[in-house]
Amino acid sequence: MLNYNQTQIIMKKYTYIIWAILLCYTTACKKLDTLPPNIVNDSDVLSNSAGVQAYMARMYSELPIEDFRYSPQRGLNFFWIISPFSAITGEALSRDQNNAMQESLTFDDRPTTWSRCYTLVRDANYFAETLPKYASNFTPAQINSWLGEARFIRAATYFALVKRYGGVPIVDKVLQYPQQSIDELKIPRSSEEKVYDFISTDLDYAYANLDESNQVGRANKYVAAGFKSRAMLYAGSIAKYNNISLVDGGGNRLCGIPAAKAVTYFKAAYDAAVLLESKYSLYKKSWTAGDKNAQYQNYVSLFSDASSPENVFVRQYHYPESVHGYDAYNVPRQLMGANGYSSEVNPTLNFVEMFDGIPKNADGTIKTTTGGKYDQYANTMDLFANAEPRLRATVILPGDVFKGVSVEIRRGIYTGSAAGGISPLLPPGSTANYPTTNIVQSANASQTPYKLPNGTTMNPAGLSGFFTGDGTCSVSGFSIRKNLAPDKPTSEVLENRSDQAWIELRYAEILLNRAEAAYELNSLGQSDKNYMQDAFTDINQIRERAGATLLTGVADLNNINIIRTERKKELGFENKTWWDMRRWRVADKEQNSTIYRTLMPFYVAETGKYFFDARTDERNSRYTFDVRWYYEQIPQGEIQKSQNLIQNPGY
Amino acid sequence: MKKIFYYIAIGMIVAAGSSCKKVDNYAAPTETLKGSVNDAVTGKGIQTEQGSGTRIKLLEISYSNSPTPFYISSFQDGSYTNTKLFAGKNVISAEGPFVPLVQVDNTGKTVVDKSQTVDIKGTTTVNFSVEPFLRVEWIGEPVYDAAKGTITAQFKFTRGTTNPDFQQNVSDAYLFVNSNQYVGNNNYDNRYSQRIVYNGTDGNAQAGQTITLTTNGGALPGKREYFLRVGARIAYGLNYYNYTDVKTVTIP
Numbered sequence: 001m002l003n004y005n006q007t008q009i010i011m012k013k014y015t016y017i018i019w020a021i022l023l024c025y026t027t028a029c030k031k032l033d034t035l036p037p038n039i040v041n042d043s044d045v046l047s048n049s050a051g052v053q054a055y056m057a058r059m060y061s062e063l064p065i066e067d068f069r070y071s072p073q074r075g076l077n078f079f080w081i082i083s084p085f086s087a088i089t090g091e092a093l094s095r096d097q098n099n100a101m102q103e104s105l106t107f108d109d110r111p112t113t114w115s116r117c118y119t120l121v122r123d124a125n126y127f128a129e130t131l132p133k134y135a136s137n138f139t140p141a142q143i144n145s146w147l148g149e150a151r152f153i154r155a156a157t158y159f160a161l162v163k164r165y166g167g168v169p170i171v172d173k174v175l176q177y178p179q180q181s182i183d184e185l186k187i188p189r190s191s192e193e194k195v196y197d198f199i200s201t202d203l204d205y206a207y208a209n210l211d212e213s214n215q216v217g218r219a220n221k222y223v224a225a226g227f228k229s230r231a232m233l234y235a236g237s238i239a240k241y242n243n244i245s246l247v248d249g250g251g252n253r254l255c256g257i258p259a260a261k262a263v264t265y266f267k268a269a270y271d272a273a274v275l276l277e278s279k280y281s282l283y284k285k286s287w288t289a290g291d292k293n294a295q296y297q298n299y300v301s302l303f304s305d306a307s308s309p310e311n312v313f314v315r316q317y318h319y320p321e322s323v324h325g326y327d328a329y330n331v332p333r334q335l336m337g338a339n340g341y342s343s344e345v346n347p348t349l350n351f352v353e354m355f356d357g358i359p360k361n362a363d364g365t366i367k368t369t370t371g372g373k374y375d376q377y378a379n380t381m382d383l384f385a386n387a388e389p390r391l392r393a394t395v396i397l398p399g400d401v402f403k404g405v406s407v408e409i410r411r412g413i414y415t416g417s418a419a420g421g422i423s424p425l426l427p428p429g430s431t432a433n434y435p436t437t438n439i440v441q442s443a444n445a446s447q448t449p450y451k452l453p454n455g456t457t458m459n460p461a462g463l464s465g466f467f468t469g470d471g472t473c474s475v476s477g478f479s480i481r482k483n484l485a486p487d488k489p490t491s492e493v494l495e496n497r498s499d500q501a502w503i504e505l506r507y508a509e510i511l512l513n514r515a516e517a518a519y520e521l522n523s524l525g526q527s528d529k530n531y532m533q534d535a536f537t538d539i540n541q542i543r544e545r546a547g548a549t550l551l552t553g554v555a556d557l558n559n560i561n562i563i564r565t566e567r568k569k570e571l572g573f574e575n576k577t578w579w580d581m582r583r584w585r586v587a588d589k590e591q592n593s594t595i596y597r598t599l600m601p602f603y604v605a606e607t608g609k610y611f612f613d614a615r616t617d618e619r620n621s622r623y624t625f626d627v628r629w630y631y632e633q634i635p636q637g638e639i640q641k642s643q644n645l646i647q648n649p650g651y
Numbered sequence: 652m653k654k655i656f657y658y659i660a661i662g663m664i665v666a667a668g669s670s671c672k673k674v675d676n677y678a679a680p681t682e683t684l685k686g687s688v689n690d691a692v693t694g695k696g697i698q699t700e701q702g703s704g705t706r707i708k709l710l711e712i713s714y715s716n717s718p719t720p721f722y723i724s725s726f727q728d729g730s731y732t733n734t735k736l737f738a739g740k741n742v743i744s745a746e747g748p749f750v751p752l753v754q755v756d757n758t759g760k761t762v763v764d765k766s767q768t769v770d771i772k773g774t775t776t777v778n779f780s781v782e783p784f785l786r787v788e789w790i791g792e793p794v795y796d797a798a799k800g801t802i803t804a805q806f807k808f809t810r811g812t813t814n815p816d817f818q819q820n821v822s823d824a825y826l827f828v829n830s831n832q833y834v835g836n837n838n839y840d841n842r843y844s845q846r847i848v849y850n851g852t853d854g855n856a857q858a859g860q861t862i863t864l865t866t867n868g869g870a871l872p873g874k875r876e877y878f879l880r881v882g883a884r885i886a887y888g889l890n891y892y893n894y895t896d897v898k899t900v901t902i903p
Contacts, residue, residue, distance in 0.1 A: 243888070244888055245888070247757060248759055249755075258757070588890065589848075592848075593844075620841075620842075622841050626703075627888075627890045639719060643715075647720070650703075650746075650889045
């Protein structure tokens, strides 16, 4: 038992402690309202132009464009591009992508395109709503320009959504939770037409508010106009060619646009494209009339010259902080870098046959035989001696020079008798394997040389293929050249080591948009301008620069397919063709159990010459486009979150 | 103190143990829904492909006015069955290669609604009577040509509906060949299957005509059975194929 004094002392002690604690509490309260110094606040970012630039940089880096870092298997902004986009469109064959597909919903728990887009929409809306609070720090011109930029970003993002899913929920302000109820946030899909109109309005706003010029990689007013010509052309095509319909209970047509709107949209596309006239021009710095080699060099430089007047909108990369691996994945096999990747993109013969300057049969296919016997050439490039310069600049043809070496593509050595000519190895259209008699071939890159009749030896296959056992080679007889860095040393041909800029929008596309819109307007009976003359001039500008055969007169332009083929050639391997095939609604016809074609060069032991065999892909990869893919599946998880979202037909 | 501590501990253990019982308190679904999607004229099941052809759409309205749809894929012959459904009130319709049972005009108004509202309980049978886009029929039996090693089949297709909204162009007809009975656009041997593609309106005049198709790709390997089916389609919506039934040809 404690005595009274001891109790008193303990009591006193407690009293002191309690007072001390209370004292601490009351004084501490004052400072609780201090902003944590380790969190970046709106005022830090949006009250100075460096902060705004940083905010913009992130939004642009998230912009959903299908660039060097996109593949349908793995989605946007991913480093590993071994299943290239061009290998689902018929432009190319690839060992890692050999069937038709639409964009995967998810890959490795990465965010879906849907959620990426809506995140960016929120960022753009947040910027537009918050920036005016700090208006006193800037001039009104700066504010307007930045607000225009935010609208551009929002419009480009909605375009990425609408071209995939059709009508989507329109979110034009920052959504607040928990201030807004869950039911309010379950925004239903708008009609496809309304989304295109929303994009159009945003781009008009951007055009009106943006400056004439901006930093490279950021939008100026003409970029906004250029995107508008693209988006409106898509809308017009869907109004004209789509026959899928999905209407919700409120009469919103979520999939499809009324045909009556086609003229409106094509006109908008045409008018927007005209705005860029004389602001940009086709790249012709080293172009010389009549000189195929100069025209070829010029077309190659177009993709590497940062000062190109043709570049409307680019996404820049810079080693080491922002990189891609386009070179590492796509160089020809013999120039393979240390990561062991190569030749993922091998242009099909179907793509090559679209171009001018190669011998052709009456049906437009490449001519490799005369009188039932193969034509023989001293070198593989002889077949392409007069090829259109644009073809050489887009595709590495067998035997053509890249980075100072001749890219050697050979299927095998023909050892049979060449007396009286060589008959085709297989009947026309056959999908069978090549016969093994009279042909020596290689399974992979470690080859056993074959002794030729003249005593010298030769590897059965070329250094860049074709190998029968593995796909690490040119599987089509061609290799890609477009966008490959023409001077990158092999020691730097590595993943995440490339940093050439992605040209998302160039003036050639604007001309093609304009020509297509003009042609469609004419076919829809519009005659307020001489649309056909306009389309004719646009196409011939593209062809002249390409070194292709010109249209001789307006009357030549008698089929929409002339414009579409020109577009496929000019914009090949720029990740645009897939969307074009969808909006024209031709993908299910082009890809209906389709096997794409290849061109296989053989060396004839007896004559020392080459012949070419045009055949269907030896791997028999069949492509079938599912009609449902004209509207992609909305991720199931999004519908679970917001049950007002109606799924697209057939999923 | 010690005592109190034990009481609390025991209390918590008891609470934790007894609460476990009620976690899974809803019986597994046991009700059966079955039926068939039949041709209104012939009464036979509408032939389709399994998985990407006909499917039954269930909207369970017992818990929500705007439920997320639940789908059951039908078998190849147009019949369907699901034995693991919850009891409840459902609005049931079907989607496939036939005139849609629910049609919405461009103002969002439902102009045709042949869906059925059914209480699913025990074994419930729901059949649909529909108009196929096309009726595809065999003419005679497929013939094996021993000399060439190919199979030749004759068939015809006719319009299955007079509804003016569903007279789109016939786009193609396809003789599908496969090594098992599941044969159709989703599952076929592309080495041997053969098709005719019609441009524009060309296919429409073929309706009612006898069409002959022979397998592709040279002689078929022998000593096995092949399963054949002809599909034809119009360019409407998701371009579903209408099919004949499956015929078997045994190659010696």
